[in-house]
Amino acid sequence: MDRFRFVLYRPLQLLPVLLGISIITFVLIRSIPGDPARLLLGTKSTPEAIARIRAQFGLDEPLWVQYLYFLKNLFNGEMGTSILYRIDVVRLIGERIGPTLSLVLGSVILAIAIAVPLATAAARNRGSLIDHTIRIISTAGLGFPAFWLGIMLIILFSVKFDMFPVSGYGDGFADRLHHMVLPCLTVALALSAVLTRNLRASMIAELSSDHATAARARGLPEGMVFWRHVLPNSLVPTINLLAVNIGWLIGGTVVVETVFSLPGMGQLLVRGIFTRDYMVVQGVAMAFACAAVLINFLADILTAAADPRVKI
Amino acid sequence: MSAPLLDIRDLSIEAHKDGERLGIVERVSFSVATGEILGLVGESGSGKTVTCRALMRLLPTRSLRISGGKIEFAGRNLVTASEAEMRHIRGARIGMIFQNPASHLDPVMRIGRQIGESLVLHLQMSPREAKAQTIELLRQVGIPDPQRRADDFPHQFSGGMRQRAMIALALACSPELLIADEPTTALDVTVQAQILRLLVELRDKRGLSIILITHDLGVVAQTCDSVAVMYAGRICEKGPKRDVLAEPLHPYTSRLIACQPSASAEAGLLPSIPGQPPSPSAWPSGCRFHPRCERAIGLCRSSAPELVTVRSNHVAACHVTAPARLADEAA
Numbered sequence: 277m278d279r280f281r282f283v284l285y286r287p288l289q290l291l292p293v294l295l296g297i298s299i300i301t302f303v304l305i306r307s308i309p310g311d312p313a314r315l316l317l318g319t320k321s322t323p324e325a326i327a328r329i330r331a332q333f334g335l336d337e338p339l340w341v342q343y344l345y346f347l348k349n350l351f352n353g354e355m356g357t358s359i360l361y362r363i364d365v366v367r368l369i370g371e372r373i374g375p376t377l378s379l380v381l382g383s384v385i386l387a388i389a390i391a392v393p394l395a396t397a398a399a400r401n402r403g404s405l406i407d408h409t410i411r412i413i414s415t416a417g418l419g420f421p422a423f424w425l426g427i428m429l430i431i432l433f434s435v436k437f438d439m440f441p442v443s444g445y446g447d448g449f450a451d452r453l454h455h456m457v458l459p460c461l462t463v464a465l466a467l468s469a470v471l472t473r474n475l476r477a478s479m480i481a482e483l484s485s486d487h488a489t490a491a492r493a494r495g496l497p498e499g500m501v502f503w504r505h506v507l508p509n510s511l512v513p514t515i516n517l518l519a520v521n522i523g524w525l526i527g528g529t530v531v532v533e534t535v536f537s538l539p540g541m542g543q544l545l546v547r548g549i550f551t552r553d554y555m556v557v558q559g560v561a562m563a564f565a566c567a568a569v570l571i572n573f574l575a576d577i578l579t580a581a582a583d584p585r586v587k588i
Numbered sequence: 589m590s591a592p593l594l595d596i597r598d599l600s601i602e603a604h605k606d607g608e609r610l611g612i613v614e615r616v617s618f619s620v621a622t623g624e625i626l627g628l629v630g631e632s633g634s635g636k637t638v639t640c641r642a643l644m645r646l647l648p649t650r651s652l653r654i655s656g657g658k659i660e661f662a663g664r665n666l667v668t669a670s671e672a673e674m675r676h677i678r679g680a681r682i683g684m685i686f687q688n689p690a691s692h693l694d695p696v697m698r699i700g701r702q703i704g705e706s707l708v709l710h711l712q713m714s715p716r717e718a719k720a721q722t723i724e725l726l727r728q729v730g731i732p733d734p735q736r737r738a739d740d741f742p743h744q745f746s747g748g749m750r751q752r753a754m755i756a757l758a759l760a761c762s763p764e765l766l767i768a769d770e771p772t773t774a775l776d777v778t779v780q781a782q783i784l785r786l787l788v789e790l791r792d793k794r795g796l797s798i799i800l801i802t803h804d805l806g807v808v809a810q811t812c813d814s815v816a817v818m819y820a821g822r823i824c825e826k827g828p829k830r831d832v833l834a835e836p837l838h839p840y841t842s843r844l845i846a847c848q849p850s851a852s853a854e855a856g857l858l859p860s861i862p863g864q865p866p867s868p869s870a871w872p873s874g875c876r877f878h879p880r881c882e883r884a885i886g887l888c889r890s891s892a893p894e895l896v897t898v899r900s901n902h903v904a905a906c907h908v909t910a911p912a913r914l915a916d917e918a919a
Binding site: 485487494508582583584 | 644646648674675676677678679680683684686688691692693694695696697705706709710741743754757758760
C-alpha cells in the first residue's frame, strides 16, 4: 500500500525542483554578457535586423514577462524555439536524447561490469597483491580527467589498433554500439573507480558480519557465503552511491560528447551556451534536472527492492 | 561407558598481534556426552566463545589459531580435519546459535529460504521438499502460522521469534551437537525462559547434546546437567551442576554464585567481585584469579594450580580449597 503511494506521489516532488531549476537557469544564462541576436547575425547585423530578431523571440520584453512566458510554455509542454536552429526545442532535444541516453546507460552498465568483479577480487583477497593492484588502479582511475582519458583511448584503440571509430554516432544498431564503446568506456572507467572502492569496503564489512559467520557455521562453502549473503547485502549502499553520482555522470557526458563528437544533449547544451541560445540552454537544463530526479526516484525503488528493511 | 560425543583435551588457542603471541585459551579440557547439556560459564573475555568457535574451526585465521590439544567429535579429531571435512560437520552435525539473532540472520533473505539453504546443501533436498521441511521445522520450534512466517524477512520477527528461527536453522539437518552462544542474553526474561525450555525439550526429544555458553548461573541451574567455569582462558572448575552450584570449590565460582541476585535477598547493592577480569596481554602470574581472590596465599602468585579431582567428576584448580576438601573427604 505504502509503496503504491510512494510511486504515485514521489514524482510530484519534481515540481518544486523544476521550478527552482527553471529560475536558476533562466537567470544564469541571461546574466552572461552577449546578445543572441547579435551573435546570430554576426558581422551583418544592423540595428533593425537585431530588433526584429529580438521581437521575434520576445527578448524585448521585461525579464519577468519573459520568465512568465517560459513558465506558461512549460505548462503546455513547450520550451520555445531555438534561436540558432529555428526549430522547436522539444523536438531538438528529442533528436539529441538518443546518444546521451545510450552514453549514460552504457557507462553505468559497463561501470558495474567492471566494478563488481574488481571489488570482489579485492575484498576476497584483502591485503594481497591483487587488492593493492586494484586499489592503485582505481585511485588512478579517479585522478584521470575524462577529456584526457577519452583522447588517450582514441589514440590507443582507434589510431593505433583501429578497433573503434574515432568519433561520431554511426548508423544502425550495431554500428552505433561500435561507436559507443569508447565514449562509454571513458565515463565508465572513472565511475567504476568510485564504485569499486565503495563496493570493496562494504564487501569487507559484510564478509566479517555476524550473518556471514552464521552462514559459515551452517557449513556453507566460502563461495556460497559470498554470492548468496555477502554480495546482496553489500550492493545496497552502492546503489545509493550510483544515484548520488548521477549528477556528476550527466556533467561528464558534456565533456565526453564533445571529445567524441557525439550529437547528444551535452553538445547541444555547450553550443547553446556559446551562441546564447537561451531556449535551448533552458530546455536541456530542465531535461537534465528531470533525469536526475527520476534516477534518484528509481534508485529508491531499487534500494527498497534490494533491502526489505528500507521503508519508502 | 561409551566414549563421549565431544571430547576436548588440552585445547590451547593463541592470538598473533604485532608479532607477539598471546595465549587466549590454555589447556582447556571438557567433554559432552550424548544428550548432555553442558554450561560453559565465565565473564566476558574468559575464552568461552573463542573455545566454541575453535571447535567449529571458525576462528579468524589472521589473528587466532589453535596451538595445541585435540577436539575429538564422534571419533574424529577436528583440529586436524580438512576444510572440506569441516564443511560436512558444520551445520550438518554441529549446529550453532548466537547471542544476537538479529545480526546473525541475513537481513535481506527470507527466513524460509535461509533454512532451506542448509537442507538443500547438506541433505540434498529438492527445493520443494526443503520448503515443506522448513515449515515443519518452524512449527517444531514454536513459530505460529509457519506457512506464512517462512516468507517473512528477519526484521519482521520479534526477538524471541528470531531466536526460534535461528534454532530451527541450526537444527535443520538434525545435528548431534548444538552450541548455544549466550542464546538468551539479548532476550527479555519471559522469552528467555521459553527459549531455554525449548532447548531442554529438544534435548529430551532428539537426544541432542548442547553446549550452553552463558554468564548467568541462573540459566545453568535451570537447564544444565554439568558446568565448566572458565576464568582468564583456563577452566578453574567443572563438574555436575548440582555439585558445583551447591558446593563450589574454586573461590571464583563461589563469588559468582554469591553475585547472583535472588528474589528473597534484602534490597541493597548486589555483591560483586572486586577488580577487573584480566586481559590476555597482562595475565597475572600463577593462578590468574589471585589478584582478585581473598583467599590467595603466596603459592598462588608463583605457580598455576592444576585441576584436582575432589569427588567423582568434580574438579577444581585451587591451591587452597582443593587440598582442604580432599583432606575433608579423606577424613
